[in-house]
Structures are given as structure tokens and as C-alpha cells.
Amino acid sequence: MELGLLYSGGKDSTLAALLLEEFYDVTLVTAHFGISDDWKHAHETAETVGFPFDRLECDPDVAHEAVDLIREDGFPRNGIQLVHEHALERLAAREFDAIADGTRRDDRVPTVSRAQAQSLEDRHDIDYIAPLSGFGRSAVDRLVETRLDVTAGPSEEIDRADYEAELRALIAAEEAPEAIAEYFPDHDQTSVTNVR
Amino acid sequence: MELGLLYSGGKDSTLAALLLEEFYDVTLVTAHFGISDDWKHAHETAETVGFPFDRLECDPDVAHEAVDLIREDGFPRNGIQLVHEHALERLAAREFDAIADGTRRDDRVPTVSRAQAQSLEDRHDIDYIAPLSGFGRSAVDRLVETRLDVTAGPSEEIDRADYEAELRALIAAEEAPEAIAEYFPDHDQTSVTNVR
Structure with missing residues (x-):
């Protein structure tokens, strides 16, 4: 069965790929808005970890809407949720038997409720x-430690391709690079460099 | 890392074992109350699918409490939930690094909320x-179809070892065999016969 996994190059989505590969033909798919070339980092990581890769072109209007939300809210949560839902809809419309993402039990954002999951499945027959x-x-954390080599650091220094990179670029363009820190408080991101 | 998986011999817990075996040293653990020998069915299935097996002795008082609940409610949901939580507590007290069960997204019972999961982890350091x-x-269903051979049928005809078997035996003893059908409406169970 063909499965498309939303992929950032970070530890969560890489671990999700390892969990699924026993059961599915997994393609790593990175969503992008055509705003920056950050998806290329995910492509490189996908090659390192040994999975097929594809891009998922998303609607730049949604990125702008997300940035408006983030600036209005003063925090990124709702904007990131909006982008994630949009990316899942686009992915579900592709020719896969199943789609997946790297959301964890303890994640606050993005989240996909049981009702949202069922709706995606019913509407797209996946x-x-x-x-x-x-x-x-x-x-x-324990699984990452045993199976992956990662580099970790503040979001702006890590080469990966989650939605944040392009949303940050938009905010920097619309306001100023300094504005980014205001909306995205310090948090570490990871980029996978090897699978053991 | 050593992981103990609550195991019934059915398709869900067998599939859970296959998902986890890439990352953990999985032992299949079947909870029982010493009421019947149904745990032996799970032992046979564990050997068929090729995992180490262990028994988990549970408190018969909890089985009696569950049966009282089921007879009072007229349906098995709360009784089964009670037994599942008890079994998880007992399993968490064993010498494993991690414990697991076969609960699915769409299951109505048993369920383990995020708060219950966190509490188990914090109290038992697992x-x-x-x-x-x-x-x-x-x-x-699709994964089962591609990876497992199963027999399916009404609960009373399938040799497996979920909590129902012993709770049914208690109800039959306390009331009459006919009473079982009243509390457990028809539903099909599965027993795994082979992994492909």
C-alpha cells in the first residue's frame, strides 16, 4: 500500500517513517508554499534516511492567512494548525492509499482530532x-536516542523544512527579521543526520 | 528496551506487537484472574507468531467487581474498562521499560486518556x-488483511484470552449461561492463526 507521510526532516516525522515502513511503501512528502527553498533540506534528509521524496505544493494564500493569524494572536499555534490542515487536505487528494503525519500524543499543535481524521478518510477514501x-x-525521545543521529538547536539555526521556515520568512518580509522572535518564542528544533 | 504488551491473541494486539518489534524487545503478556484457563489460547498464539510470552496475575476481586458493574449496567463497557485499567497497573509494576496495549483510535472501550497515560508513566517511571x-x-483492517491469518466469529466460539472470557465464565456461574447473551450483545472476535 502506498502511503504519503508529511515530512519536515525532523526527528518526529523521521521516526514515523521508520514505524510505518514495515507495513507501507512510504513516500516522504514535504509541503511548501513556493516562498523559500527550505523544502530542499527535507529532500536531503529523505535521501540520507533512504526514502522516496516528493514535494506537495500548497496555496500561498493559506501561508499569508496563517501569518495574519499569528500576528493577530501574538503566538503561532493557530496559524500552524491552519497550515497543517491545509497540507493534509492537499496530501489526501493525491494518489495514495494512506496518508500520515508525525503528530505525537503530547503535541499541543498541530493536532488532528478523531472527528477530523474520520472526515479526511471519508471524503477522500483514504x-x-x-x-x-x-x-x-x-x-x-528514547526511540530517537537509539535510532537517529540528530542536530538540535534554535529554530532559526536548524536546516529543516517544517511550515515554520516559510512562515518566518513571510513575517520577516512583512515586518522585520526581529519580529520573528516575538511570535515564535525560543524552542529547539531537530534535523536528522543519520538513521542507525 | 524491554516492552510488555497486554495480549489477547486477537488481531489488534498481534498487530501492535508487529508494529513495536522493530523498536523494542516485546514480551506478550496475558492478564488472567485464575478463573479459567483461557490464557492458554493466548500462549499458543504467542508461540505461533513468535514472541516470548508471560502471564499477568490479576486480582479476582476486580473480576467480581467488574461483573457486578456489568450486571448492574446491563452492558459490559464499564466493567471491561475497570479490568483493563487494573491490568495496566499490574503490568506497569513489572520490570519493563515500557508497556503497551492494542487500543485503537476508534475503540469505545477500553480507552486510555492522555491524562491516564501520563499518570501511569509518572507513577511507575515507564x-x-x-x-x-x-x-x-x-x-x-487493511493491515490485518495483508499480514495476518485470522479466524473470526461470535465471542463464545473463538479461542482467545481477552478479559471477556473470564468475565463471561463468572456471569455464567453467578446467573446462568443464557445470561451472557443479555450483557454481551453479538459481536465478532478474532483469533490470529498465522503471521505472513
């Missing part, structure tokens, strides 16, 4: 799978 | 994992 949603933060 | 909680019914 399975939606969240392979890490039964794993807590500490279980994920 | 990881609790629900590897199928990110899989819906249709995704599970």
Missing part, C-alpha cells in the same frame, strides 16, 4: 494514520 | 504506548 499519536514525549 | 491509537478501523 486512511489517515498518526503513528506517533500513541507515543508520549519520553518514549519518542 | 513509557505507556498505544501503537494502534493513531490507526482507524479501516487502516487496521
